[in-house]
Every structure is written in C-alpha cells, then in structure tokens.
Amino acid sequence: MNNPIQNLSRRGFLQGAAGLTLGLSLPAFAAKAGAAAAQAAATPFEPTPFLRIGADNSVTVLSKHLEMGQGTYTGLATLVAEELDAAWIQVKVEGAPADAKRFNNLAFGPMQGTGGSTAMANSWDQLRQTGATARAMLVSAAAKRWNVPAAEITVRDGVLSHAASKRQATFGELAEAAAAEAVPASVSLKNPKDFRLIGKHAPRKDSFAKTNGSAQFTQDVHLPGMLVAVVAHSPRFGGKLKSFDARKAKAIKGVVDVVAIPTGVAVLATDTWAAKKGRDALSVEWDDSAAFRMGSAEMQALYQALAQNPGLIARKDGDAPAVLAAAGTRTIKASYDFPYLAHAAMEPMNCVIQRTADGLEVWNGEQFQTVDQGTLAAMFELPADKVTIHMLYAGGSFGRRASTQVDYIREAASIVKTTGTRAPVKLVWMREDDTKAGYYRPMFHHTLEATLDADGSIRAWRHRLVGQSIAKGSPFEAFMIKDGVDHLSVEGAATLPYAIPNLQVELHTPADIPVPVLWWRSVGSTHTAYSTETFLDRLAAEAKQDPVALRLKLLEKHPRHSAVLRLAADKAGWGTPLAKGKPGERRGRGVAVHESFHSFVAQVAEVTVKADGSVKVDRIVAAVDCGMAINPDNIRAQVEGSVGFALSAALHGEITLKDGVVEQGNFGEYAPIRINEMPKVEVHIVASAEKPTGIGEPGVPPVAPAVANAIAAATGKWVTRMPFRTDALKA
Secondary structure, X not given: OOOHHHHHHOOOOOOOOOEEEEEOOOOOHHHHHHHHHHHHHXXXXXXXXXXXXXXXXXXXXXXXXXXXXXXXXXHHHHHHHHHHOXXXXXXXXXXXXXXXXXXXXXXXXXXXXXXXXXXXXXXXXXXXXXXXXXXXXXXXXXXXXXXXOHHHEEEEOOEEXXXXXXXXXXXXXXXXXXXXXXXXXXXXXXXXHHOOOOOOOOOOOOHHHHHHOOXXXXXXXXXXXXXXXXXXXXXXXXXXXXXXXXXXXXXXOOEXXXXXXXXXXXXXEOOHHHHHHHHHHOEEXXXXXXXXXXXXXXXXXXXXXXXXXXXXXXXXXXXHHHHHHHHHXXXXXXXXXXXXXXXXXXXXXXXXXXXXXXXEEEEEOOOOHHHHHHHHHHXXXXXXXXXXXXXXEOOOOOOOOOOOOOHHHHHHHHHHHHXXXXXXXXXXXXXXXXXXXXXXXXXXXXXXXXXXXXXXXXXXXXXXXXXXXXXXXXOOHHHHEEOOEEHHHHOOOOOOOOOOOEEEEEEEOOOOOOOOEOOOOOOOHHHHHHHHHHHHHHHHHHOOOOHHHHHHHHOOOOHHHHHHHHHHHHHHOOXXXXXXXXXXXXXXXXXXXXXXXXXXXXXXXXXXXXXXXXXXXXXXXXXEEOOOOOOHHHHHHHXXXXXXXXXXXXXXXXXXXXXXXXXXXXXXXXXXXXXXXXXXXXXXXXXXXXXXXXXXXXXXXXXXXXXXXXXXXXHOOOOOEOOOOHHHHOO
C-alpha cells in the first residue's frame, strides 16, 4: 500500500506550517479542554508546550530540557512518537523557550531546568500522555470526516487508516480539523508489550545537524552589529580590580571598547580574535588585599586537621563510635584525598545578549532557565517574561552551565548594562578562562574506620567527610541543607546500602574557602563511591572474603543493587583467572557498585600495571538498571562516555592552587584521557518495567573505585588519592 509519509518526506515536510498545535500542562490539562481547542484552531502556528503538528506533516516536539550531548532530544521525541504512532522520520525537536509555567521540570518544583539526570524521569508520563492525547484528537477528527466509528481507525507511522473504507490520511491532512477537537479528559497509554520505539533503536535526533554543521551552538550565533567580549579576571578568587590601562588594547584593530565590570575588565571587539588580542594587551593591576591566598597543600592540611574531630551527623545507625572505641587496635582505617576538578566541557562558557525595545533577548546553551531568567530580570528591573531565552545546543556541561550564581551569563549582562549598548554582545570564555576562573567539583578529604566481628562481618563503620558545600549560598540551600549538612556532600555515604548495624557518617564544611564550587557529573557520588567501595574491598581482604560475595551478603535487602552486581560479575567472568601480561606486568580485576539518581550501576574493571607503575585499564564491564530503557543505544553511549569522563579524572584530573592561583590552564595541564587510554567497554542493561530513571550521571561513580580495586588486586597497594600516582605503584 502506498505510504503517504514516504511521499511527503520527499517533499520537505519538515518546514513549519499550519496545523494542530497541542499544549498540555499535564496532568491537569483536561480542565482547559474547550479553551485550548479553540485557541489551537485560532492560532495554529503558536508554539505551546511539548507538541506541534504542521499541515506539512511535521511533528515537532518542544524540549523543555537542554540537549548537551546526553541524548535528551532523542529520548523526549521517543516518548511522544511512541504514543502518537508517528513515523520517526517525521519527528523533529526544538528547544522550548524559558517559561516555568509551561515547561516546569516536575522533579525540581516550580522551575525550568535540566540536571540531576531528571529529563526522562520527569517527562515519562507527561510526554507519553501528550502523544496519546494528540493521537486521540487526530482519530476523532478522522472519524468525523469519514463518518466511521473511532474504534475502527488505526494509526501507524503517521498515517490514519480505516480498513473497511480503505481511507487514509496523514497527520498533516487532519491537523487543522484535529485542532478543533476537544482535548480528552483522559487517555489510555500503551502496554509496554506494544512499544515500537521505546526500548528499540532509534537514530539520534541531533546527529545529522551536528555532522553537517547546521546545529546551532552559541558560538554559531552571528547577529548584525554584534560585538564579541572577552574578560580579564583576577588570577585570585576574591581579587578586585585596582586599575587598568587600555591604551594598547584600544590600539588593536577591531577593538571597540574596554570597560570595567564587577568581575574584571571586558574588551569588546568586532571578532573573538581581536577581543583576545586586546585583552592580552591590557595592563591591569589587581587588589589582592582580600583575595584567597591558600594553596592546595595548605588546604589539604586544614581538611586533615578538621577530620580529626567529630563533625555534624549526616547518618547515625546504632552506636559506631562506642563499638569502634571498644575495638581499640582491631580497627581498620583509611583516609582519602580528592582534588578540585574542572568540568572541561568541549564548548567553554559563552552567551549572547541583546537589549530589545522592552526587554532582553538571550541565546545560549541554556541549562537553568528559571534561575537565569530571574537573575537577568532583576539586573535590568524587568518582568521575567520580558527576558526571552533561546535554548541552543550546548557542547557539554557536566553541571557547569547549571551555575547557581549565574556567573558567566551575569557577566555578559553586566557588559551590556555597563556599556549601555544596543548592539548584541557575545561573551566568549577561552579554555583558560573556564579552567582558571570557573567553578569546580569540591576538594574533599575522607576518613573511614571499621571493625570486624570474628566471622568477618562488619560490626561498625564510621565515615567522616571534609569539603565545601555546593548548596550553601545558592537558591537551593533551603531544601538541600538540613541541620547544617549539605546532602550533596554526603550522598552515597549517608545513603550507603550495606547492612552494617553500627554506621555513622559525619561532615565538616570548612568556612571561609571562597573557591567557587558546583555540581560535577554525579556530584557527591564522585568521591563517596570511591572511598566507600575501595574501603569495602579493604575490609573484604582483611576478612579474607571475595569482594563480590561480601557485597551480595550485605545487599540482601537491596535486590536492584544485587542484580546489577551479579550481572556485571557474570559478564566479566568474575572468579576466572585473567590472562597473564607481559614480563614485569601485573594484572588485576576489581568491582564496584553504586546507586545514584535512582539508578543502579555495577562495574568490573580489568587493569594492567606495568613495572614503572603506569596503569592501563583494559576492560570495563558495566551492568545498568535505570528502569525502562527508552533508548538502549543511548544508554550504552552514556555509560561509555561516563567511563571516559571518570577515567580522565582518575588518571589525570587535578586542579591545584598555589598562593591562591589556579595552576592549570588548557588541556596541556588538565588533560582528558587519550583514545589509546580508553578501555574496551561492555554495557549490559537490566530489563525492567520500572519507570525510567537517570543515566547521564550514574555511570561515573563506580569507574574509579572498580579500577582502584583492580589495581589493589594486581599490586596489593591501595590507592587513596586521586588522580592515581604511578610512582606509588612501581614494582
């Protein structure tokens, strides 16, 4: 049978046209049924939440979440297209505007934003209902047009059919009529056994544009009369501008203006290169009288001293201090040090802002719409709805673009406000700006101690953490900090799933450390998974127990943890001998399991340690339970990317300060792993009927501890600081 979709696809149906515009503020959309239908018919071109169907047969999903490489556009489109029964080829995705009333992240409360691996989880019901509702309205329109019962109409690949009369129509042909239909009060969703897209392979919706150059990132924005700004920042946190001489900078061809702003000195030019050369030519004197002057070694000593004393209680089961005190010398102790880490997204921070007749217009890879929109509105004394934000693609983020202080966007706005220009201004941060003046994963120090019963059971466990709070001073402080404890600092430690009768977790948050910190891919679990999982292996060695067997015994009440652990161990061949390496090489296998963002990941690492102490990670076997797998290939890609991201930190990543100045600048000093360092990665997804949970971040935490445990198995040496140091692992 001739398929109208294929015919229309050849005629360029992906251009916008009149049709059905469906906006659902689920789950309470039914209350506005009549008004919504009338409005849709009257203004068919107006984009409203989640879905737009054009007369040209295009199906446009409006994504309230940022696509920064994690596959959000593909996942959200899959949810809608599944229930709509659209053809995958006719579906496209656009970034939604900033509007928390329509595009609220259901996991965050009354705000729009992307983070915490929430995109699929908070959209699962909402966007499936969107697709099912649109389908029902199309079917109703077809039934009236053909004068047949709606129950006799089938929908497949964007075509409605009535078998008895042999009638067919595409979505586009019925869009205008469907817009006049009443929005149904309720709809039925598919049984998972009938899924044709969810759980199957679907090509990513952003791949084509990113490979042919048509994808729009902030750096691609070029507006008439636009100026490019580059800023000179103080080399020390807390440093202030004392004076500057702009004469040499203004002599650079293309430089238009040089102005002081709250964060430094901005050079505006006709292009990025001229702005950079102008900044390089500046003569700037900084006032460091109130600047932070400590170095990493001094901070580490401070943290270690704080760890000698009890901290605020984050979790208390039983009486761990009493049991440990009674055990005396029969306790096992370890301490761990974790450095600051930069996000190092491939696209450094940037933003375009322009004054309009009555407000502001913003273009960027927007991650925290509501926070950023509110900040800009306050700066310019505008109503929030007068700040229009265009969400473009972002070249990575890992938490960096979700700045609680709106730092680089605020900086761009300061330039516009200070200069009073009506010209668009594009702020560009160079790699060095982002590394030296950006935000970091906090530096942390951990101490752990435990004691074992005669049979090898863990009797008591105390975990003490020292590090800066991410939530303190942010808009999220009120609900992220309880009784002085930032849950982001202790997640993974205070939520330890192992059955230990006496368990205590404590936190010290050092005061007066102004180094800016922010969530970094998988946040607190980046360090807590490492300390807890490597310490557990030490206890297993002390008790002469197999690390997998010990974990399974401690996880009897946690079946999802146990399931991924068994799957990873089985697929990795746990318990079977590893092939021997070359002369002088030592080989080992290690395991780790961790829950973050309501997803469960276990990983087994195989490593080779050479005589000089260098480490080659040969293989990572991962098992993942993230609920219903919407796009399995995307899940595998995210876990593979997580392995590379986590190994970059484990093998190389470290931001250090000397006299308050960050020592690293570009990738030469802060290097990601090279392709020859990337191990073979195998990803196994647990079949699940649970609602989907996060996958952008949960693959990160178990990587480093699994590798460290493999190193210990190979060498007998425990790695207690990151990044790994080869001199400590020499044969």
